[in-house]
Amino acid sequence: MRAVIFGASGLLGRSVMRAFNDMTVTGTGFSRTAPGLARADATSADDIDRLLGRAQPDVVVNCVGERRPQRWAATPDQARDKNVDAARLLAQSTRQCGARLLHISTDYVFDGKAAPYRPDSPPNPLNAYGRWKLLAEHAVRAACPDAAILRLPVLYGPAQFAAETNLTELARQVGARAPVELDDVCVRYPTHTDEAAEVCRWLAGALVRGQRLGAVAHWSAEQGFTKYQMAVLIADRFGLPAGHIRPGEADAVSGDRPIDCRLDCRDLPEALGTVRRHFTTEFPPVVEPWLLPAEPISTLRKDFHAPCV
Numbered sequence: 291m292r293a294v295i296f297g298a299s300g301l302l303g304r305s306v307m308r309a310f311n312d313m314t315v316t317g318t319g320f321s322r323t324a325p326g327l328a329r330a331d332a333t334s335a336d337d338i339d340r341l342l343g344r345a346q347p348d349v350v351v352n353c354v355g356e357r358r359p360q361r362w363a364a365t366p367d368q369a370r371d372k373n374v375d376a377a378r379l380l381a382q383s384t385r386q387c388g389a390r391l392l393h394i395s396t397d398y399v400f401d402g403k404a405a406p407y408r409p410d411s412p413p414n415p416l417n418a419y420g421r422w423k424l425l426a427e428h429a430v431r432a433a434c435p436d437a438a439i440l441r442l443p444v445l446y447g448p449a450q451f452a453a454e455t456n457l458t459e460l461a462r463q464v465g466a467r468a469p470v471e472l473d474d475v476c477v478r479y480p481t482h483t484d485e486a487a488e489v490c491r492w493l494a495g496a497l498v499r500g501q502r503l504g505a506v507a508h509w510s511a512e513q514g515f516t517k518y519q520m521a522v523l524i525a526d527r528f529g530l531p532a533g534h535i536r537p538g539e540a541d542a543v544s545g546d547r548p549i550d551c552r553l554d555c556r557d558l559p560e561a562l563g564t565v566r567r568h569f570t571t572e573f574p575p576v577v578e579p580w581l582l583p584a585e586p587i588s589t590l591r592k593d594f595h596a597p598c599v
Contacts, residue, residue: 291313291314291348291349291494291495291498292313292314292315292316292345292346292347292348292349293310293313293314293315293316293347293348293349293350293351293494294315294316294317294318294341294342294345294347294349294350294351294389295307295310295315295316295317295318295350295351295353296318296330296332296338296350296351296352296353296354296376296380297318297319297332297352297353297354297355298317298318298319298324298327298353299317299318299319299320299322299323299324299327300322300353300354300355301445301447301449301454301455301483302353302394302442302445302447302483302486302487303317303353304447304448304483305447305483305484305486305487306351306353306487306490306491308484308487309484309487309488309490309491310351310491310494316328316341316345316347318330318332318341320332322450328341332352332354332372332376332379332380333371333372333375333376333379334379335379335382335383338379338380338383339383339386342383342384342387342389343387346387347387347389348389348390348498349389349390349391349392349494349497349498350380350384350389350390350391350392351391351392351394351490351494352376352377352380352381352391352392352393352394352430353394354372354376354377354380355372355373355376355394355423355426370422373419373422373423373425373426374422374425374426374429377393377426377427377429377430378426378429378430378432378433380393380430381393381429381430381432381433381434381437382433382434384434384437385433385434390436390437390438390494390497390498391430391434391436391437391438391497392437392438392440392490392493392494392497393426393427393430393437393438393439393440394439394440394442394490395423395424395426395427395439395440395441395442395506396419396420396423396441396442396443397441397442397443397479397508397510397548397551397552397553398415398416398417398419398420398423398548398551399413399414399415399420399423399424399427399441400413400414400415400420400548400551401414401415401416401548402416402476402547402548402549402550402551403548403549405550405551405552406552406553406554407508407551407552407553407554408508408554409441409504409505409506409507409508409554409557410506411554416545416546416547416548417546417547420548427439427506431505438493438496438497438503438505438506438507439505439506439507440489440490440493440506440507440508440509441506441507441508441509441553442481442486442509442510443478443479443480443481443510443511443551443553444456444478444479444480444481445480445481445482445483445486446458446480446481446482446483446573446576447482447483447484447576448483448576449576449580452580455576456478456480456517456520457480457520457573457576457577458576458577458580459580460472460517460520460521460524460577461524461577461578461580461581462580462581463521463535464521464524464525464530464532464535464581465530465580465581465582467530467531467534468534469534469536470534470535470536471536471537471538471540472516472517472518472521472535472536472537472538472540473516473517473518473537473538473539473540473541473542473547474516474517474518474519474537474538474539475516475539475541475542475549476516476517476541476542476547476548476549476550477514477515477516477549477550477552478514478515478516478517478520479510479511479512479513479514479515479551479552479553480511480513480515480520480569480573481509481510481511482511482567482569482572482576484567485509485511485565485566485567486509488562488565489507489509489558489562489565492562492565493507504557507557507558508553508554508555508557508558509553509555509558510552510553510555511566511567511569512566513568513569513570514550514552515569516537517541518535518536518537518538521535522535523570523573524573524577524581527573527574528574528578528581530581
């Protein structure tokens with residue numbers, strides 16, 4: 291099977307590349323490049339057409355998107371391009387080249403007032419990111435009707451910079467030991483990128499085999515935490531003080547963050563088997579490098595390790 295992964299330099303894309311490593315796979319990057327990746331602008335129809343023409347893929351996975359609030363608030367036009375226009379162009383080109391498409395979306399298309407959400411639950415996004423991702427879903431469906439859309443919650447995994455994931459940013463705040471107030475109302479379901487990548491692999495294979503899939507699929511970890519709860523969990527796990535961390539309501543009060551967007555994933559687990567990873571055992575190696583923010587990762591003490599579970 292030949293696959294093209296757009297956004298392969300990003301958090302999820304890196305894991306998807308590893309999950310697809312026994313296939314003929316081409317990964318792309320643009321704002322962030324890495325050895326072995328093809329440079330392609332997912333907002334350029336010419337770039338997409340040229341790459342797909344060369345790769346002749348059986349399946350395309352779209353991991354392109356800008357989910358970080360500080361980025362899409364500061365440059366909304368660019369964020370919209372990455373989240374909506376890129377989705378439309380990729381869907382159009384994928385259909386034209388005869389490949390199947392797996393498009394990644396988000397639980398933020400829901401308002402968080404009626405969890406758990408089924409794939410056919412009515413969406414009602416509260417913020418710009420959720421609205422863009424919903425528009426992207428509509429654009430994908432219009433351009434490529436047989437595409438599969440996978441909605442995922444907040445992801446965590448090996449990060450290249452602290453702000454790349456909510457979890458590693460929380461670890462930085464725990465390690466800094468400066469007073470900080472963290473939301474203790476909105477519940478998140480942090481899901482490991484390797485787990486999400488295995489789901490992508492299964493869905494991509496099912497698409498290529500011609501297996502009938504629903505238009506939208508959901509996948510999520512089962513454990514839910516607020517930001518405050520995750521920070522305290524990090525501090526407890528590494529024996530660090532947590533007195534500087536205070537519970538608050540900032541995200542909930544803002545009105546643009548869903549309280550609870552838990553996804554109903556019952557349609558997939560039976561087929562996927564045992565791909566689930568448990569947050570409480572998986573997060574320590576992810577956050578460990580970011581607990582000493584004043585030091586580069588390469589200079590962290592070699593004897594600084596998480597206690598054994």
